[in-house]
Amino acid sequence: MVFGFVALFVVSTAAFALSAVSGGGAGLIVMPLLGLLLSADHVPVALSIGTAVSSLSRIVLFFKAIRWKVVLRFVPLALPSAWGGVLLLKHIQPACLDFFLGLFLIGNLPLMLRRRKADNKLPRSDRLTWLPVIGILAGFISGFTGAVGLLFNGFYHRLGLRKEEIVATRAANDVLLHLVKVALYTFYGLINQTTIIAGLAVAVAALVSSFIMKAWLHHIPDHLFRQVGHGAAAVAGVAMMVLATHQIAVQNHVELHYARTTGQMEVALDWRQHQLSFEVESPTELEIRHSLKRQNVSANVSSQTYLSSGSILHISSARGLYITHMKKLSHFARI
Template sequence: MVFGFIALFIISAVAFALSAVSGGGAGLIVIPVLGLILAADHVPAALSIGTAVSSLSRIALFFKAIRWQIVLRFVPLALPAAWGGIVLLKQIQPAYLDFLLGLFLLGNLPLVLRHQKRDRKDPEADGMTWLPVVGALAGFISGFTGAVGLLFNGFYHRLGLRKEEIVATRAANDILLHLVKVVLYTVYGLIDQVTLMAGVAVAIAALVSSAAMKAWLHHIPDHLFRRIGHGAAVVAGVAMMALAGHQITMQNDVRFHYVQRMGETELALDWRQHYLSVELENSAELEIRHVLKNQDVATNGLPRMRPSSGSIFHLSPSRGLYITPFRQQRSHPAPI
């Protein structure tokens, strides 16, 4: 456990330093590490404690760069939406949303690889109109996962904000949101001693990174600032998908099978009460089989899964397409 907290502190410090030059994303990078220490539904609470402290320090450093007209449009709908996200967190495992967010973040990969265009100087006229909607979406996702980070950074860029204004305005948008979330997480029983310790470790790492931020942020060109942001989003997306995929696999008892025997090759996916296999027989006939399994009791009293019923889809060059039922009768124990 001690090693886990040390690793959390180091990775959080690096993540918040990277966040300083990309306009956000530290939370999305830290989520997979927190997932190794805490229960899945406690990760957003610990992350909110740390990022609240980070936002406070950034407000203190860049107070003059805050665009208050954006804050006034962003925050009002973000707060009730965050409550909705926390309520949903109590009902659904966040691993599925984390996987989708990770997939969404991978969409930044083409932006990293393509040739950098000239920095945008003129803000989009309809950007301010959509800010309440962006705030609501950010609040809901933040309540469910604990972080939003780089998901909505593109909107800040479209508003024509400089990098210092993005850092400061995002911090002002986030601080009240995170404080309200911490209160709600406490009310819903999602903060215990270990969660609080993890949140404090993230908070200290954020302060260490923020102390050095103001000194070198102005040395980074705006185009590099954006490119680093897109790269951080890709890294965060890969990490989130990897952790979420592992959690989903464990929760649903997902297993993959590959069998090659005389003239037959089978690739199968086994999860919960389902067994789905694709089998190639004699390099000619293809079989796709879906079997439902029922729980049975073995002679030692432990539960076991046995094939029950299903169907087999056949694709044969001689017989064409056809479906046959699969049904296994209950076997009776041999007499003693």
Template sequence: MAGWFLLFGIAFIAFALSAVSGGGAGLVLMPVLGLLLRPEGVPVALSIGTAVSSVSRIILFFRNIRWHVVLRFVPPALPAAWAGVLLLRQLEPAYLNLLLGLFLISNLPLVLRRQREIETVPQAGNIAWLPVVGTLAGFVSGFTGAVGLLFNRFYHRLGLNKQEIVATRAANDVLLHLVKVVLYVSYGMLDRATLTAGVVVAMAALISSVCMKFSLRHIPDHLFRKIGHGAAVAAGVAMMVIAGNQIVTKDRIGVHYSRESSEIKIALDWRQHRVALELEKPAEIEVRHTMNPQIGTSPNSAEFQYTLSHILHVSIIDGIYVTHVDTRHTNAPDI
């Protein structure tokens, strides 16, 4: 129960910052939801909450919607979202989250720019590329549940002010999120915990939108953009940390180092593979690839076996050659 109250508080703050920065609540909430739900449940809960947030912002900022942007963005985004949902059922989202985190961190130079540089933005952008942006946004949103700040730069380049960005993004997102929710349910990706998290996020989003309606007008445009870039960097760092931990745990990634009088050993574990580099005296290098066929067995367990070793030898005396060894042990090699 305490976790749901904590989620509500963080979601309220995230959607408040989202109103100030022009989006990004979903990306901020992804690391938090990742601690409460299974990975494939995160985009489902985000879509439920973000759909409610988009509806509330459409009602509150309806006059600021720029429909010519919506009409070019939404049609290609919907089928792309379906493709993203299908991919979500096949692949591990943590790897994409890691890449998205790197992309978000690229906003750091924009945070460090001076105010005069930040204010230099186009007043009227070309809208011909909007279908492409819609396709990319729909696909990424279907896979992760949120795009938020990823595409905020494109809205700025259209010359939209802060109210127009909030309203137009909501109009672009609402149908997209509703379609995704239907797809998630139809594919059996909605369980009780995910539904509860989605309802909690939706309630926080609704209350936050009402509270921020009267605060947005008092925020200068340059500060609006800078907060958005800062939120993107913070979300990127959090996504990389969470996704990195998930990948390390799921794929059993580990680095090992040992040093003896006559040799130095460095090894990297990834899933059922181990790649080891051995520096031996007087002057020989061995690169060893060993594969463990028993996927899912802990390297520290008695049942863990290493087999099928391929060793590349580089020696100033014997030259370069390869050996193959079929070794079977009840314990992992000591390295």
């Protein structure tokens, strides 16, 4: 566990340094590692603690670059929508949403690269009009996952902000949002000692990286700032999808089985009480079977699992396509 927190500090320092260059995304990069140390519903809590400290440090370091017109349009509706995200976190695991957010980050990358010139031609008043809507979406997703980062970074670019203004304005938008989320997580009992330690490790890493990046952020060209942001979005998207896939597999008891004997091969996928199997009995016949698994608990047997009735789809070159029904009982008991 100690090694895990040390690794978390090192990765977080690098992630927040990259975040300063790309204008955000540290939370999305750190999220997969936090998922290995904490339960899924505590990952957003640790992220919020760390990113709140990161936002405070960036406000202090880049205070003069904050665009307050953006902050005043973003924050008011982001706070109540964050509450909605926290409430949803109490009832639904965030793994599925993390998967789709990761898919969005990867799939939206080519679109952001192609539309950059067209976006710069939009009237600035039209861009500011959408800021309250962006605040609502960002607050809700942040409350549910603990981080938003690069998801809405394109909107900051379309406002025509310089890189220092993006870093400072995002920090001003995020700091109150993260502090409110930490209070809500505490109220709903989502904070424990391990979560606090992980959050503090991320927070210290954020402070270290903020002071390092302050010294040379102004040396980075604006076009490189954008390119690093796009690259960080793709990396964060892949990491989120990998973590979310693992969490979904664990939560739904997803298992893949493979067996092969003379003249027969079977691949079976288990999830929850279902089993879907593909069996090749000969080179000319394929069986696709769906079955339901059940569990019984008795005084003498702690757990008993068996397959109830199901259907088999046969695909045969000799007999064609047909369906049969089966009642197969397979007992697995632990005394």
